[in-house]
Each structure stands twice: as structure tokens, then as C-alpha cells.
Amino acid sequence: MRPWLEWLEGRWLPSSFTVTDNSDDPADGNSLRYALNHLTAGGNTIEFNIAGSTTIAVGSVTGTPLPAISEPVSILGYTQGGAGYSGPPQIVLNGTSAGKSADGLHFGAGSDGSEVQGLVIQQFSLQRRCPGWGPAATSLQGSHRHDASGSAKLGNSRDGVVIGGGATANTLGGTTFW
Secondary structure, three states: OOOOOOOOOOOOOOEEEEEOOOOOOOOOOOOHHHHHHOOOOOOEEEEEOOOOOOEEEOOOOOOOOOOOEOOOOEEEHHHHHOOOOOOOOOEEEEOOOOOOOOOOOEEOOOOOOOEEEOEEEEOOOOOEEEEEEOOOOOEEEOOEOEOOOOOOEOOOOOOOEEEEOOOOOOEEEOOOOO
8 A cells, every 4th residue: 555645724823923123124023014914814912022112113114004904913012011011001103104094003804803902002194993894802901192101192193093884892991091
């Protein structure tokens, strides 16, 4: 009897990324933009461990907003502070370079069940679309429009958070929200 190989179906494994620098370069494997461009089906986690400045100047390399999120993802900004950290958010997404009509975060179809914790999302020309138009059960906790110290309000040009288009089971809140 001759040995034979059997083809198996393709499999997608959840991805885990640790953002270790504040670059906006999509080719930089340590950047938030790179992580968002490489989300896979089945769930993803993005954590942070940035040395130095924790402000990510969205669009500083590309002149564009971050890509729309189309897979479930947990973006865990509080991980920047280390295990058990519960202080103010340290990761800042600043949109002054992201171009006109730029959202802070745009959760699109397929991103159901995503969560965002511990980010400062500021100075985008549109809004933080969380969850955007359609995903269900998305959570935005401990994220706000101030500077990282929590003292200066650096909002967005329009709405802060938009939930629309049939989105259901969403959570907005946390102990330091807004």
C-alpha cells in the first residue's frame, strides 16, 4: 500500500499583536496600523508595550485614517501600564495627520464582539465610530477625548461616539469614561 496525503480545510487562528512602538508605518510589524491590517477571522488581541512616547500620530506616515476593523478584536490600551494597571489611559490615538473625513476607530461589518479599553482617542475630523454601522456587542470602556493626563479636552471635530445602523448589545462606560 502506498502512503497518501489528504487535503485539510484551511484554518484561521486568532492573532495576538503587541504594539511596541508609536509608528504609523503599515510595514512596521510593531505598529498599531500593521496589527489592524493583519487581523484574522476568529478573534484577535492587540496589547501595548511602547517605550517612550505613547502617542500614535495616526496618518503621520500614510496621511490616512486607520483601516476599518472588519474582524473581532480586543484593543487593550490598559496593557501599556503592565499587569493589573487601572490608572488613566496611556495610549493616545491622535488624528491631526489622518486627513479629512478620518474616524478614530471604525468598526465595520464582521467586527461583532470587539472591545476597546484604555485609549485616548482625540482630534479626528469625524468621529469614533464605535461600533460603526452594524456590528453587535461592541464595548468601549475607559476611553475618552482628553489628553493622556485627563485634564485638557482635545475632542474630535464632530461626534465623540456614534452607535447606529442597527447595532445592538453595545457597552459604553467604565470608571474613567469621558
